[in-house]
Amino acid sequence: PVVQADIDEGPAHARHAMSMVAALLLERFQNGAAPLAVVSMDNCSHNGEKLQASVMTVAKAWLEKGYVGQDFIDYLSDESKITFPWSMIDKITPRPHKIVEESLEKDGIEGMTPIVTSKNTFIAAFVNAERPQYLVVEDKFPNGRPALEKAGVYMTDRETVNKTERMKVTTCLNPLHTAMSVYGCMLGYDLICAEMKDEDIVALIKRLGYVEGLPVVVDPKILDPKAFIDEVIEQRLPNPFMPDMPQRIATDTSQKVGIRFGETIKSYIAEGRDLNTLVSIPLAIAGWLRYLLAIDDNGNAFEVSADPLKDDLQAKLAGIEFGKPETVTDQLDGILSNASIFGSDLTKTVLADKIKAYFKAEIAGAGAVRKTLHKAVNG
Template sequence: MNLSIECINAFKDKGYKVPNYDIEKIRQNTKAKPTWLHMGAGNLFRAYPAVMAQNLIENGHMDTGVIMCESYDEEVVTEYFDKCDNLSINVTLNANGKIDKEIVASITECLFLGTHFEEVENIFANPSLQVVTFTITEKGYVVYTADKFIDIIAADVSTDLSNAKALIPNIIRLCISRFHKCNTPITLLSIDNCAPNGEKLRAAFMAVVKQYVENGFITDEELTYLETQVSFPVSMIDKITPRPSDSIAAMLEEDGFSNMDTMATKKNTYIAPFTNAEKPEYLVVEDIFLNGRPPLEFEKVVFTDRETVDKAEQMKVCTCLNPAQTALAVFGCLLSHTSISGEMEDPYLSKLVHMIALDEGMPVVQDPGVIDSNEFVKEVLEERLINKYIPDTPQRIACDTSQKMGIRFGGNVAKYYELGKVDELVAIPFTIAGWLRYLLGVNDMGEEFEISPDPRAKEEKLQAKVAYIKLGDTNFDKQPLYDL
């Protein structure tokens, strides 16, 4: 049977955790007094924050759910959420092989911004709305390239806000509408896995605002509201959430569900009625909420100051997890691996990530205090990356690598440079060289492969800049150097 509200109780006896609250009542409450709107209908949000929201509802800490809004891919709404009553199955793949399955109903509706703008505007106009969260991936915050606005942003700011097409201009438009209709503060919280996420959102937002002001489309009063009544906390989020796995889909269909296959939309979004993810999860958030917030502290979310969030983010992104993942992604593609856990069985790759995290990362890590960095890196290396039940691939992690390299490795290179010890680094520069080698699109067997989706690499023609290099070449004395 298809995933629907009517079928929920049929799976309670099959080991599924099911909602223990009145779903329709929660949806009515949310419609009347929305508190939490989320932008971006991706797997990470469904596997983590949406589950936290469900727990808060079940434990009596919230009586409203989350409204989801997708701005990029309409098929995600029409071909998935609309057909599944906005439900999702969350499958947790524990390192010991135990599988936990839960039907999640905290997402009360899913809207496509392009066709439901008025509904989203009404949500923004309600003073009960406390926070808008974002998981739009790192490229969603890009408004500039080569010191000028990207084409869609340039077109938007050349005319008034009512003609906006891109997400950031539309968020500005919605905030201004909120100012005129209820004049209540709002918090825009990025929980994307990119550092510093809140600052990236604020910078993109204010850059576009500035241009609208210069072009005469935003008044002084509206600007004052945007500058003083909209906050942009930074956050650190961590939970490995691979693309939906065919093996998990088959397991769910054996349980009695139908149509569990992963759909690839025309815009190359991979979505299914379920998410599969690891058990470990972390969320640390800067506590600057101007109109209240969901009580996520009951779900072990840490609310703290920006300095502590930055340290937690640097620990994860620059030292303990993401650099190791990037190394496995790059070399996994070159060595034709299809599994992250499988790579960790290779003694050379395992040694590489241990060197990146322990030998070169931990000596310069700043312990955030709210998370023990030694325990965190131990969990990464001894539980998370080797979890063979997580169907994660180097090809997935290699997406958008050109935007990640500087963030994930540059910080520690800079620290070693300041200490006068940059010559001691081995694994980090080896991985950077490996990425340049990856850009050739040729594996170690000499076979061509397509690099993972990477808009920046495509826009800046990074592959063309290394095209003169051929596998096996040794003489580059007279070859040009390019700034990548």
């Protein structure tokens, strides 16, 4: 509704972020039409493309309403004038945490208590983040740019930005995060760094990254995939001053599994690799489905993180009872066959039976998740 209102009322009343960007570009156009690179820092793939599509949608609607002329659209469409470079940003920065606040106060730094808004947004005088950080930007700046590479920014071409993004989200970081988050929630953890002291969870993600992911990783050349995983496992995830929570990572998992696991599965199929060799990927998917039952490994109820498909997925698991593996019949097929979730129909692969077997083992009773995880990663 807010975007529709911006379209109807025109540039002078822009209130949505994308409408504001379009209005600012119109102001620039009307005052000399100087070139500009509009760089998205959103943490999503093809971010420049998404930003461009959003701005152009608003601008073309204004053209239809008579608020702007075709010459403005031409300005936005001319890459010698306006560009929307892609970028890949990687720096985990969760909300301000009490651990960091207390650490600062012990050092005599006061007034660190965050302000929490009515929408549960945290604002603080400190940021708990991590030392490793990556920013890869498409070098498409029609009006010149600062020497960003001197500050460690990787300036490169669009294909390399895309490959770096794929390396991170399909192999070297995000799959590890998702796998450990669902198991962490079921095993009673509330900190990612604490999970890194759990030998079974560490074995799970090491196999996922090094053994199952690296053989089909997209290599961007500007970063070494194996060294990237080394840093994730040895420095980033164990960092106690970056107190991220598995409950946060588990949010919207249905929107993530297709990229974080599905792409590797598709690569295995495309290259003729044996899907039977996969352990961590089917274990991670089985763990996610087990997590959706909202019962931890001790048999206690817990709150599943927000997910747009949560209600639908949990409805499909109806009839499955904790402690009764025999109640698992064909409920999982309705989920595993959904190519919009996994990127392909997993019931047409050997992975479906493997996932079902892990799932059934994990609902056998209290301690079954731990037992199944331990056996699978040490088998």
